[in-house]
Structures are given as C-alpha cells and as structure tokens.
Amino acid sequence: QVQLVESGGGLVQAGDSLRLSCAASGHAFSNYVVGWFRQAPGKEREFVAGIMRSGGGTYYRDSVKGRFTISRDNAKNTVYLLMNSLKPEDTALYYCAARNSMVLTHDPLTYDDWGQGSQVTVSS
Numbered sequence: 001q002v003q004l005v006e007s008g009g010g011l012v013q014a015g016d017s018l019r020l021s022c023a024a025s026g027h028a029f030s031n032y033v034v035g036w037f038r039q040a041p042g043k044e045r046e047f048v049a050g051i052m053r054s055g056g057g058t059y060y061r062d063s064v065k066g067r068f069t070i071s072r073d074n075a076k077n078t079v080y081l082l083m084n085s086l087k088p089e090d091t092a093l094y095y096c097a098a099r100n101s102m103v104l105t106h107d108p109l110t111y112d113d114w115g116q117g118s119q120v121t122v123s124s
Contacts, residue, residue: 002026002098002113009094009118012086020081020118022096030054030074033104035111036081038092038120047106048094049081059104064090086122093117 008020022034035050049070050059058070064083072079079096095118097111105111 002029002032004096004098004113004115006094006096006115006118009120011121011123014087014122014124016086016122017082017084018086018120020083020094020096020120022079022081022115024077024079024098029077029098032098032100032113033102034070034072034079035097035099035104035106035108036070036079036094037097037108038090038094039117040092043092045095045108047108050104050106051079052104053102057104059106083120086120088122088124091120091122093119 002024005023033053036048037045038048039045049068051070051072055072067085069082096115098113099111
C-alpha cells in the first residue's frame with residue numbers, strides 16, 4: 001500500500017499550463033503503475049493518463065494527447081502531470097492512483113490507492 005498526495009492544482013486561464021505532482025510514501029513505489037484520473041461535477045471519474053512502473057510506457061485519453069505529459073521520478077517517489085494548452089473542459093478534480101501491478105488499466109475500480117485530489121479550474 002502507498003499513500004498519495006497531489007499538489008499543483010489551481011485556477012488558470014485557457015491556454016495556460018499547470019503541473020500536478022503526486023507524491024507517494026510507502027514501500028517499493030517502483031512496483032506500482034500510476035494513473036491520473038479526473039472527475040467533473042455530475043460526471044464519472046475518467047482516465048486521463050497512465051505510466052508504467054519504469055516510466056517506459058505512457059498512455060493518454062484522446063482529448064489530452066499532445067497537450068498533457070505524464071512522467072515519474074522513482075528516486076523521489078513522485079509522478080507528474082504536465083498540462084499545457086488547458087481548456088475549460090479540463091476543469092475537474094484530478095486524482096492520482098496507484099496499482100501494485102505491471103498492468104496499466106483505464107478502469108478506476110482496478111486501482112487500490114488514491115490521493116485526495118487537486119482541483120484544476122480553467123476559465124475561458
């Protein structure tokens with residue numbers, strides 16, 4: 001089990017950038033795949049981006065491809081989500097989640113550990 005804490009959210013204008021961080025504590029963080037999810041009011045939680053244990057593989061939902069970049073630093077037990085060219089439709093509560101597996105999935109129900117979330121609000 002790992003404990004996750006997100007940071008870096010805020011209120012920005014359309015076209016701006018933000019970088020979210022997900023700091024993990026616990027054992028063997030490098031054994032976990034990590035996903036970023038988001039949930040807007042009245043909508044289901046959705047997969048945004050994911051990264052394999054070594055950082056060698058990354059995956060994105062179509063609407064953020066080319067704008068968002070996920071990365072990790074296992075020495076610092078931290079995963080990042082760099083968000084460029086933000087749009088109002090990116091407004092949501094962003095969560096990081098970890099799964100003690102070598103398989104990355106898009107289904108939030110398959111993730112064991114979650115952070116509390118970081119709010120991202122993009123104004124037009």
